[in-house]
Amino acid sequence: MKSYIYIYCFLLVVSIIKTSAQECNNDIHTGEGTFYDGVAGGVFGNCSLPVATGDYMHCALNNIDYDSSNACGSCIEVTGIKGSVILNVVDRCPECASGDVDMTMDAFAMIAEVIDGRVPISWKFVPCETMLNGETIKINFKEGSSEFWTAIQFRDINHAISKMEYQLPDNTWKNTNRELYNFFIETSGIPSPMNLRITSILGEELIFENIVLNLNEDFDTGLQFSTPEECNQILSIPELNTSGEIMLYPNPTSSIIHLTENARKWKLVNSSGKTLDQGFGKEIDISSYSNGIYYLLLEEKKTMKIVKR
Template identity: 85%
Template sequence: MKSHIYIFCFLVVISVIKISAQECNDTVHTGEGTFYDGVAGGTFGNCSLPVAAGDYMHCALNNIDYDGSNACGACIEVTGVKGSVILNVVDRCPECASGDVDMTMEAFDMIADVIDGRVPITWKFVPCETMANSETIKINFKEGSSEFWTAIQFRDINHAISKMEYQLPDNTWMNTNRELFNFFIETSGIPSPMNLRVTSILGEELIFENIVLDLNEDFDTGLQFSTPEGCNQELSIPEFDVTEAIVLYPNPTSSIIHLTENANKWKLVNSSGKILDQGSSKEIDLSSYSNGIYYLLLEDKKTMKLVKQ
């Protein structure tokens, strides 16, 4: 997708950071997890982002959460019955329901048994700090870009980008439309060099100045989105290794889950910590709840995870 139409030899870049009030993006989503072949080895995903050969830590989001490509490049932490995995959003799953995540088989195997095929999951957006090449944001100009038609993509971002603007001669900022394939496009073109301003989903603004259009290679901005202290922490509901004295069965279940007589009083909560039911019965009916992960809070402050499927 590279071209050599316009190559500029001289480049002076001064980058400035402006931080607006930031808000955490740690909403816990529930849905079903599935797997597909993935898009490693090219820019084959709907986000048009490069995925290295052999990199299976990526996924496709459902149409709702893909949000017109606003989720592209962000990272999510997916949790299933076997554990959690952090994945980069690089693709879209048009047939998936809201909350669903379609991941590679290698990633799926880290959160559930592959033989199950479709499993209840929870997930939330997290910083991409643990992913490779996430140190600084890169700017990519799509093939065919010029001062008369300009398409821009941001790569290796720490948080999802909600908006891109470019500066006009009168120093005001012009918002740019983002396409489903994850390029910000100005159909009338952006003169080079240009000043760009991007806003993260958390509200932080980064300004990149004197960016020269270059179709030969991505430009390294030297900057990255930050994460406010206290954001994207672990779920407030702790997990622990189940002792032999307490047993839940069957787990997962589609309806009734049984407790041993040693469980005593309990509270049933969802992944957001909302209390759904409480009591001391040795049977809990989950048939009226949506598929997903729930937690049982015991009176001795221990917590157990249960799965409705």
């Protein structure tokens, strides 16, 4: 009975605080797009974030926009002559000029011809929600962390994190330094259990209480940063009818997805660029595919992302 009471006392209690006003992070950046091998299948990128084997929808940002690792874990939408693609920022390109994005060849092929090698692009930060598939924020403690030296990383974030703080015994909050390799470090250590507060680039705050230091596995907070309606990148169906652009709906979906115009030639590919289906018309059935991200290549050289849930 004593053991049961001890464990219960340290169950996580999570609270959320939202600022009264959030700002959209939708400035348009311009530069050049290039490609490299990427870091799929490990934690080799400068952001120290795990990238699954076969996941080529990621990129490296130039030093300026990498912003001392503040961009790590965020998502950007890159647009080139062939179309657009959404990528997760997991790496840094030290030799790239301001505005440049170095992406995998698979991603590059969706916005330009690979043979071109270096092309003009525009891009902006977007929510990661379509890539996360409902995942909530995870807390990772770096190997070697203890109550005397503590290194913390946040994974599966919808928006970039601008600040992390931890609560002191007097209930005030202390800001924590973030290293180039994307860990918040407190060199004097943070006693466990701890209360942590993170702030998104849009200004939203989340508080995680009674977090116990654990080097064996990430802790799932069960919470995620939100996106203000005016910043949301997913258009509603009424907007589709008035935009005059080719759009897909509903997106995300679990079965049939519709194009807003008839008689249109398309090709459906997975995140690795493999062709899964192709056809001619305004309805695409994706019910037989597993949950994840797919891309629709249109005859107008436009690329559109589909989220299967």
